[in-house]
Amino acid sequence: MKLYNTMSRSIEEFVPIVKGKASMYCCGPTVYNYAHIGNLRTYIFEDLLHRTLSRDGYEVKHVMNITDVGHLTGDGDDGEDKMEKSARETGRSVWDIAKFYTDAFFSDEKDLNIIRPDIVCRATDHIQDMIALIKRLEDGGHTYTAGGNVYFSIDSIDDYGKLARLNIDDLKSGARIDIDSNKKNPKDFVLWFTNSKFKDQAMMWDSPWGRGYPGWHIECSAMSMKYLGEHFDIHCGGIDAIPVHHTNEIAQSEAATGHTWVNYWCHGEFLLNDTGKMSKSSGEFLTLSVLKDKGYDPLDYRYFCLTGHYRSQLKFSYEALDHARSARRSLVDRIRELKGAAEASNAPGEKAKAYMDAFDSAMENDLSSPQALSQLWLMLKDDLPASDKLAAIYHMDGILGLRLEAIEPAAAGDVGGADEERLLAERTAAKKAKDYKRADEIRAELFDRGFIVRDTPSGPILEKRV
């Protein structure tokens, strides 16, 4: 298994810390709003990584956090808390907001057939772990308190910014945000806030530094170490997390433990739209629900994501999504036919196995899903027994996650209701009597009812229009 490691900026052979096991931590959603489809692209990438590691024989332990506290809206450390803002705007409590959007997120994940991480942990359930970690940093001399907040001092370590290859002197700190005058170094970041500018801040906890709430980055360090140990294999996220969030996570984690924290850093590229980066604040706020309302199957979007490599920017457009939908439907049609003709083979032949191997090789080569997908199509078009094709399809879908195994086989009499079946029979009779005008009328009627008539060698069948 080869993976691109952001730390080394190169593709590396994956060597786990513990033989046969792979531990991965993925930055999860901040649940103050719906996830947009760009967010979801990253979770699809992580799902592919999870599935591919499993396929490769690793026992995967996948942890994802839910950020249900903190993360400010604005620039710098003085913006408004996103959760509080959302709560204020909707008249719900912050806890209700968090619950609502967490549920919405997992509903999207389910629709996209994303395997649920083995452990999903909420920040608000781990405040004590964060406090303990901050304390450890304090004991190690990596913190200072100013203006009521506890800061991490980046000058207390000598390799700050190594992931992003930041040249600290070149960064124009303060160019676009006001410098927090409490900070000794503009790149220092808050570990614990006691100094909320909002008197009615709802989420507050007691701590050795006073009643308050944790900074933005500490939760991932605290929870990942709690569940995966102080040295684990893989940490994932979106590329935007590299310069600040992951940089600060590394700084605090390695300062606390005194050793390397994560071996492989994997980042998913952005989904773009016409105007550039997809965002919650500008342009159309594209959620999975929006796509569903427009008649797309969530798996159309999953397929669309698979057609691009996770480390490449992918341009979203409805035209591109239409292409993905057409391709996926065509795939479903073929599989439906195959299922009507055969059962999956238990012992597929050499040719089928060669395609499966080529597919796995593509995935194990830094998750080259576009190439893997092309193997699926080549296999389908090749001259193989239907049973072998099905076996190969199921094997590949173990990673693609397009629910191909669950597709109903092509067969007469199992799709429409009694009315439709009666119409279909009437059409067959009309055809037999060479009353083609009537037969075509019935076909149009069935089309209006949402069915396509398909004449197959074994007789006419109805198919749901998708």
Added chain:
RNA sequence: GGUGUGAUACCCAAGUGGCCUAAGGGGACGGUCUGCAAAACCGUUUUUCAUCGGUUCGAAUCCGAUUCACACCUCCA
């Protein structure tokens, strides 16, 4: 201002020195099949990889310049 990344045929998108006269998908067109369709199958849309120059026996792939686009330096997947 600084730092990166990218530009591939009608569209999306792989490929990072020879197996590339560029994978795969989508669309369009023509054909086979069909009463007609749909589906399926076959063929075409491809000597071409932003532009210019260089390196090399050989470049989409390496180097340089140019143009354009995007991202990051700020919470963001």
